[in-house]
Amino acid sequence: MNAYIFPGQGAQFSGMGVDLFEASGLAQDLFHQANDILGFKITDIMFEGEAEDLKQTKVTQPAIFLHSVILSKVLGDTFQPDMVAGHSLGELSALVANGTLNFEDGLRLVSQRALAMQKACELQPSTMAAVLGLEDHVVEEVCATINGIVVAANYNCPGQLVISGDIPAIEAACEALKEKGARRALVLPVGGAFHSPLMEPAREELATAIENTTFNTPNCPIYQNVSTTAIIDPSEIKKNLMAQLTAPVKWTQSMQQMIADGATNFIEVGPGKVLQGLMRKIDRNVTASSAVLPE
Incomplete structure (x- = not known):
């Protein structure tokens, strides 16, 4: 079975999406x-901006979402998922890819999510740290x-867990x-304590947008x-998405459950190869590759 997986924040790079734009009229539209x-030319920043420009949360999250979702649409009939998952922000890309959300609503939610998270970060200095081994x-x-x-905020793979919280607590x-x-x-260069109780103001703001x-x-x-389990009920999907900003990303557990449910082939849709690297540490018996543009 084919499992399509969608990356989250951190996968962005300067020039992302140019190949998609040049290869497809649908992508251009x-x-x-x-x-x-969005009300601004995100294409200019994605295609020509510096790495620093792409780091702004209001840019990063929509940029990664657009790269992932537009690639999935350009793949056309070759995009045949039996199941999907997305890492943090990537969950919204996955929800457009499997038809739960339309493109416009997905992008609006991503934009609102980014702005709400930015505001929450400004309320209290906070950060995250990667713990290995x-x-x-x-x-x-x-x-x-x-x-x-x-x-604990991100269960990325065995032996790699990201923690999240206020700065003195993270340092201690x-x-x-x-x-x-x-x-x-290692303390990470991020703007705040994502997937922790400190994101409660953002969760409340995003919950209203999701509800509507x-x-x-x-x-x-x-x-x-x-939840880490297979979900198809729209009301349950909504509830889980509302909880996501203050709850941990159980990526290891989700991938293990997909494998238990029959996934043998994992295809990463979007910028970078972070999720393929994690998959090699979760289970080397499955294949993991990048989605590529059709010839």
């Missing part, structure tokens, strides 16, 4: 539509002993985790970050 919906339960136990807010957790034997505990958006019955199941 969708990029022009995106410029109109410890079992998940050890990281969880250490975080529970730290004063302040620090939680990193020291404690190194003492526990972490190979690395039409969700259709998808043409294949999505394995959501919050």
Whole structure:
């Protein structure tokens, strides 16, 4: 079975999407539509902007979404998912790809998500850190002993867990985790504590937008970050998407469940190869590759 997976923030690069734009009239139409919906020329930043320009949250999230979704549409009849999943932001790309959301609504939600997260980041200084070389339960136990807010945020693959919280708590957790034997505990260059309780103001704002958006019955199941199981009920998809900003991304668990449910071939749709790298650490017995433009 074919599982299509969609990357999240961090996969952006200067020049992203140019090949799509040049290869397809459909892609050109969708990029022009995106410029109109967003109210600024995101194509200029994606195609010609510097890495620094792409780092702005209001640009990064729509840029990655557009690259992923437009590629899935340009693939045409060769895009035949049996199941889909997306890492954090990528969940919205996956929901457009499997027909739960239309392109316009998906892009509006991504834009609202980015702006709401930016506002939440400005309310309290906060950050995230990558922890390598410890079992998940050890990281969880250490975080529970730290004063302040620090939680497990991204279960990326065995031995790689990202924590999220206020800056003093993250710094204290990193020291404690190194003492526990972490190979690395490294503060990440991000704007805030994503997938933690500190994103509650953004969750509330996004929940209202999600509530007012039409969700259709998808043409294949999505394995959501919050639940990790196959979901096709639109009301359940909505509920899980609302919870996503303050809950951890259970990527390892989602991929393991997809494999248990019959996925043997994972195709990453969008910029970069981050998810393929994670898959090699989750299970080397499945194939993982990038979606490529048709000749």
